Amino acid sequence: MFVSARAHYATLALLELAIRRDDDAPVTAAEITRRHGVPGPFLTQIMRTLRSAGWVQSIRGASGGFRLAVDPAKLTLMDIVRAMDGPGTQVACRDTAHGGGPMLAEIWNDARAAFEATLAEQSLECLTREARRRETVAREAPMYFI
Numbered sequence: 040m041f042v043s044a045r046a047h048y049a050t051l052a053l054l055e056l057a058i059r060r061d062d063d064a065p066v067t068a069a070e071i072t073r074r075h076g077v078p079g080p081f082l083t084q085i086m087r088t089l090r091s092a093g094w095v096q097s098i099r100g101a102s103g104g105f106r107l108a109v110d111p112a113k114l115t116l117m118d119i120v121r122a123m124d125g126p127g128t129q130v131a132c133r134d135t136a137h138g139g140g141p142m143l144a145e146i147w148n149d150a151r152a153a154f155e156a157t158l159a160e161q162s163l164e165c166l167t168r169e170a171r172r173r174e175t176v177a178r179e180a181p182m183y184f185i
Contacts (some may be wrong), residue, residue: 043120043123045123046119048077048082049119050166051071051077052085052086053089053094053107053114055075056106056107057166058170064102065106067103068104068106069166088114088123092122094107094108094114095108109143110164113162115159115163116159116166117155
């Protein structure tokens, strides 16, 4: 099961926009790059694709940046992977014609189906809730000094 860097970085960018959806100011590309380590030129390409998909709104000007343009509950990880890597995105399987190949092909296909089902079940809203929960836990964790 392979998720491309493009899909991974797009998910991080969308997650950042979803977390900061209620902020007054848009999120800049520099903030996404700094917070998540997404290379700047790569992020520019990704944001262009996300904007074309209608998921991101770009705001020009000195105080510009990006905003999430969709309901995060309606956007799944599978949607993001397919937007970044193409609609026919699937986990590839090696040559299955020889030896134990047919048996392995069944296993790989089952694994691919489970992987795709998991991605289809996870919405951006679910990720946002989990990210906020983890941030709260990290902030409230006791600090021990020696």
